[in-house]
Amino acid sequence: MLGGVAPARLMATAFLTGAIGLAVGGVAANAQLLGLREAEVTIQHAPLIDIGADTVFLPEPLDQCEEELSRTLATLFFRAGFQVVEGARLNAVLSEHASPSSGGLDPAVLMAAGRALGPSVLIEVRSRVCETRQDRSEQSRLSHRQVRTTTGRAASGSRATTEDLEVEEESEATESVTTVEVLVVDRVARTGATVTLSIRVFDLTNDRVYGEIPLSSSANLREELTLEHPWGDDWPEAPTPEQAVAAAVRKLASDVNRLFFSSSERRSVWFYNNDKCGLESAYRALRADSLDRALELSIQNLEACRQDPRIKNRVLGNAYQNLGLTQTFTGYPEEALANLREAAALRPGRIVTEAIADAEKALEEHEAGRRFRERVVAVQDAWAVLVERFEAPGAKAAEEQGTEVLSNADIVAMVEAGLPDAVILARIENAAAEFSLRTDDLKALSDAGVSESVIVAMIAAVGRK
Numbered sequence: 001m002l003g004g005v006a007p008a009r010l011m012a013t014a015f016l017t018g019a020i021g022l023a024v025g026g027v028a029a030n031a032q033l034l035g036l037r038e039a040e041v042t043i044q045h046a047p048l049i050d051i052g053a054d055t056v057f058l059p060e061p062l063d064q065c066e067e068e069l070s071r072t073l074a075t076l077f078f079r080a081g082f083q084v085v086e087g088a089r090l091n092a093v094l095s096e097h098a099s100p101s102s103g104g105l106d107p108a109v110l111m112a113a114g115r116a117l118g119p120s121v122l123i124e125v126r127s128r129v130c131e132t133r134q135d136r137s138e139q140s141r142l143s144h145r146q147v148r149t150t151t152g153r154a155a156s157g158s159r160a161t162t163e164d165l166e167v168e169e170e171s172e173a174t175e176s177v178t179t180v181e182v183l184v185v186d187r188v189a190r191t192g193a194t195v196t197l198s199i200r201v202f203d204l205t206n207d208r209v210y211g212e213i214p215l216s217s218s219a220n221l222r223e224e225l226t227l228e229h230p231w232g233d234d235w236p237e238a239p240t241p242e243q244a245v246a247a248a249v250r251k252l253a254s255d256v257n258r259l260f261f262s263s264s265e266r267r268s269v270w271f272y273n274n275d276k277c278g279l280e281s282a283y284r285a286l287r288a289d290s291l292d293r294a295l296e297l298s299i300q301n302l303e304a305c306r307q308d309p310r311i312k313n314r315v316l317g318n319a320y321q322n323l324g325l326t327q328t329f330t331g332y333p334e335e336a337l338a339n340l341r342e343a344a345a346l347r348p349g350r351i352v353t354e355a356i357a358d359a360e361k362a363l364e365e366h367e368a369g370r371r372f373r374e375r376v377v378a379v380q381d382a383w384a385v386l387v388e389r390f391e392a393p394g395a396k397a398a399e400e401q402g403t404e405v406l407s408n409a410d411i412v413a414m415v416e417a418g419l420p421d422a423v424i425l426a427r428i429e430n431a432a433a434e435f436s437l438r439t440d441d442l443k444a445l446s447d448a449g450v451s452e453s454v455i456v457a458m459i460a461a462v463g464r465k
Contacts, residue, residue, distance in 0.1 A: 035274040035318065036351075039286045043329045045263045048369055049201055049210055053082075055120035057204075059422040060087040062453060064242060065130035065195045068249035069215075069256070073123060076257060122202040124420035126212070126451070129196035132241035138187045143228075147178045183229035189238035192220040193248040199259070200418055209418045211375035215255060219247035269325060270351055272318035277305040279315075282322055295330050298323040302339075317346030325355055333363035406433040408441060411458065412448045425457050433461045 056077045061067040074084045195217055201210040221239035257263065273283035282297035302319040305311045324340035327333070336359040344352045406427065414424050435441075435458045445455055 035272050035279075036270050037273045037283055037287075039269055039271055039283065040289075041267055041269055041286060041291060041329065042289055043265050043267055043291070045258065045265070046331075047261050048213075048259050048372060051121055051201075051203075051260060053119040053121045053203070053205065055083045055085060055118065057120060057122040058084065058086045059122070059124055059420055061125060062421070063127050063130050064245050065127040065197055065249065066125045068246050069125045069197050069199075069252065072249060072253055072256060073125070076253075076260070080261060119205045122204055122420070124200045124202070124422070126198045126200070126421065127195070128198060128214075129194060129216075130245065131195075132191065132193045132244055134189070134191045134238050134241070136187070136189050136235065136238075138185050140183060140185045143182045143184045144179055145182050147180055148175060149178060150175050185227050185229070185231050187225045187227065187235050188222055189236045190220060190222045191239040191241060191244045192218065193241065193244035194218045195245060195248045195252075197249075197252075199256075200420065202418075202420070208376060211372070211418065213259065213372075215252050217248045217251040219244050219251065221247060267329075269329075271325065272322055274315055274318055276311060276315045277301045277308065277319055279318060279322060282326070286326075291326060291330050295323075295326040298326050314347050317343045317352075320346065321352055321355060324359065328355070328359045328362050331366075333359050333366050337363060406431050406435070408436055408445060408458075411435075411445065411450055411454065415449050415451075415454075421451055421453055424454050428454070428457045428461050433458070435462050437462060 056073070058070045058074060061070045070086065074086060078084050197215045198212040199215065200212050203209070221244050223236035223238060225234060225236040227234060269286075271283050271286055273280040278297065278301045282294045282301055285293040285297055298319070302316075302323050305316045305319040320339045321343035324336045324338075324343060327336035327339065337356065340352060340356045340359055344356065411424065411428075414427070437459055442455060445458075
């Protein structure tokens with residue numbers, strides 16, 4: 001916040017409250033009086049994850065939900081100019097960088113592949129919930145239908161001869177419309193899908209790991225058929241489960257796009273352009289779609305207003321609001337809230353209330369991004385520890401001699417380090433194992449976040465002994 005406001009100035013604001021309320025109810029009619037102007041601005045949104053890579057790896061999906069989201073990711077990245085390596089091709093690329101005795105795709109192998117291939121990331125899609133459901137319902141009702149009928153008297157049959165031409169007297173016909181009640185049944189076949197997925201991003205070049213990002217969606221598709229009585233056993237063909245899952249995942253496309261790609265939106269905003277304190281200069285910058293310049297000038301305008309004892313309370317409130325608005329849309333939501341609250345104290349009304357709501361939303365998004373970046377650091381540390389373990393000479397030697405034995409604790413450690421299921425499954429497939437799989441052990445594994453596919457692979461590994 002840029003300074004405070006003298007209490008004496010607050011007394012001059014009471015009569016302005018009603019005027020501001022009127023201005024918002026009919027802004028166009030009162031804008032000139034209040035010094036308000038409308039401007040269209042372009043607001044930039046930075047991606048949550050800034051990928052500094054050229055190549056994106058997408059591991060083989062394990063179910064339809066993962067497949068649909070992987071397909072969405074592949075399309076988005078391909079359109080953005082990335083090289084996309086999917087499924088079997090990914091395994092082939094990584095195996096080129098694994099020694100015969102490496103025992104699978106461990107973190108060191110992933111890192112080596114990333115360094116060899118240049119800037120690259122691996123995006124793992126995990127399916128937590130992938131459920132579909134189908135049901136039918138019917139409801140009978142009375143419907144009204146119009147029926148057209150034609151009536152008339154028959155031809156008389158009399159004939160007249162005129163200049164050797166026979167003329168038959170035609171009957172007169174009339175047409176009428178009758179409304180009748182018809183008993184009908186509406187039959188509906190529904191297919192729904194609920195999906196909960198997560199995305200983890202492994203930066204194979206910079207050894208960074210982004211923690212899980214949850215994504216949830218649902219979709220309900222339906223087909224209808226209306227039959228008149230007597231109706232038979234006909235039903236509409238229900239949408240397929242695959243169609244419902246695809247529809248649910250499509251709803252996530254905009255969220256996924258915001259994760260990885262910058263975006264922009266056009267917004268209409270109300271800005272004060274009084275000729276006091278230079279407010280009109282910031283407005284001109286805003287009209288020129290230069291938010292950064294408008295921010296710079298708004299800071300100067302507020303300082304000029306605060307330094308001039310002749311400036312009235314309403315103009316000072318205008319300066320606070322202009323600055324808060326530009327700060328909201330240029331990435332300074334905390335400062336924006338402080339200045340907009342000063343504006344609300346000086347010149348309350350619906351416009352500043354809505355501006356505060358925008359700033360609160362921007363701050364919430366900013367805090368979510370900050371918490372996410374903190375998680376990245378924490379997971380990155382876990383990754384580094386695991387990589388060091390795999391790259392330690394003693395561990396390599398044990399691997400080469402075939403003496404490394406995986407335990408439950410090793411599996412949990414890999415899960416906590418954020419390794420994708422594909423990597424963990426490869427380790428289980430290519431290493432000796434001494435797993436304990438009693439009922440309480442299985443529950444402990446599940447509670448630790450070990451996926452169903454990994455637990456099944458552990459059971460299979462014990463069965464092969």
